[in-house]
Amino acid sequence: MTREIPKNERVWAKGKVIHVQALERHTDLRALNFHCDWLLRNPNAKEIVFVIEDGFRIFPNMMAPLASLFCFLESVNVKAKIHINHRTFTDCYAHSPIRCVEREKRADPSNVVWEYRSASELELLIDWVVSNLYRKVPSQKNTLLALEYCLSEIMDNVLRHSKDQAGFFMYSLQRGDQRIAVAIADQGIGIKRSFADTSYRPLSASDAITLAMKKGVTSSADGAGNGLWTTTEIITKNTGQLTITSGGGAIYYNKSLGKVDTYDNAPTIDPEWPGTNLDFQLDFQTAVDFAGLWGELPSPINTRAERLENSEDQLVLGIKDQSFGTSTRESGRDVRVLAANLLRTHPTELLLDFTGVTMISSSYADELVAKLYIDDTLENVRNRLNVTGANATIELVIADAIRSRAKP
Template sequence: MNHKILSSRRNESDVWREDNVIFIRGLTHPRHASQFIKVIYHARKCNYESVIINMNGVSGVFPNACVPIAAAIQYYKDSSLNILVEKQSYKLENAHFNKPLLATSDVLNAQKYFLSKIWEFNNDKMVFELVSALVKAIVEKVECSAGVLQGFEWCLNEVMDNVLQHSRASRGFVMVQVHAESKRIAVCITDTGIGIYGSLADSKHKPKSAVDAITLAVKEGVTRDSSIGQGNGLWGLFQIVKNNSGRLSITSGQGSLFIRGDETKTFDDIPYIDKNHKGTIVDFQIDASQIIDITNALNGFKPVNLRLESLENDTGEHHIIVREYAHGTGTRRAAE
């Protein structure tokens, strides 16, 4: 049987397959992740024992394409598919695209730079230490308006905790990128677990579809199990991003919800790994120049400012050891 995909497909997609070789020419849009999921699924159906992923020509690397593809590659590697990633650019190698960094204390302490890298996490300690490192990296990269850092930290903690609590995946992946010119903070968090529909299917909410499950999940108080969560994680993320006039996309299984300003779109034909691993992709952007009123966004709830609390000494004063931040003050912008 000839499994070869016709070369004309190259003109229709930035990701295509020829026999067991998958060519990727773009990592700048969520559609690139969808295209990859589709072609590697069909490659797997053809029973290839190994797959080569050719990255020659990839220049731009955005979290919302890079992280879902990296997560899928790790899933297939765990499923005993031999995958060789070849011809990576410096940006891809630096992002640890083929082998995400495990967020252990040792690895975090050995790193100088935390942004534009794919991180793997699998427990609460990793989440706490990684989020702390990413917040500090944001401080040194871009000047943030009031509430931005706290909003960013809150969203990151909540979504990563959702992966640990609800996905039934053994791990999650996250990447944070700063676009200094536009002052945008871009975040993508991905898992290859059961998906939001799978999580809520046996709950009292009884979603009818993947899109229905996502739409429910961004409402206040919706959770699979109230004993392990209040159901405010994705709702709070939605509220904070909206308060900031940012952008949010939540994709899980075949469903996707996109929100930007007053614009809302849903999609119900998104490719996914398989029926037991529909996965969830949370992709959002925050404008560092726009104030976030986090208390107003969360309907009066005032979360603990973990960053300030970490700087507080026994007498209630905020104790800042300047030498720990010295490497971030080499320019006037960084110092500010």
């Protein structure tokens, strides 16, 4: 059978060398898969050389699948020799993804590819990523909770359904931290094959993806089949930017263009292990209305907030544990963003607990307490925000900061 070489000036092959001039669109990934597949058809293939050129933008939805591809090559004993002429590419670790246990090495989890291989690794990773975002990104009601929900569902699907050993995950913040772009990739059996032992008979790979996204559709005895459905509901009502590629098929949602495209017969490296890639965007400035989305289904529980609740149902932020220092504006800002995110989502009181803190700077007090106190986007904040456990000096510094800010 003759195979048509995809017309792509950005990814091309010469001998066993694949040149990657840019990897920014799904057509680039398809071309990359095509060339890898072609080279792997030679049973004596021991090595593929990748030349990564400089100057293209690094996106999660390209880098997570690329990491997954490199991992696949290793698993079939084909060495991926990677020549990197691109500094930003080196920085994102697609050629050698980071495991969650190594997270202490990085202050910020964004813009690098993470690899997870177990449920505990997945939970640690999501918890770390979401905790980081709670301090960094001001978010409307429930949007961070919805993100956490989507990540758990999609990343868990890799471990439960793909039959691959590893999942790859990357995110980056965009538009002045207002938006998050996320990608999760595996090199597993693909969604169509996951239905092989069920009574479902999807006709094509894109048909199988559409099926998996429906409410109550599952291939496993213990699944409810709601993970992809709820995820799709959340994302399509938010930015509407969602792409699922699996087993040579793809579904592209684009709310701004008002359309859903399906695609089939994309090249895959191995028909047995075609993999699944899912990428989406969420906008933190758009609130998520769970009741409106799911009707009678209960909203996800925010265990992160529950862990902070005291016996009187107040949320308590212990400054000694939650703040990395109490001197700088930056550390005050982090805790303020966290406190505001909690106040926006929970109708309760919030206590800033200074027990064990000996001193704070005026700028820290201004950045954390005074700015929160005058934030009129937070409903009834002056009655819901309280300070506790502060020594006399800290109380004075806080009172002074509030007085300066709250001046008429």
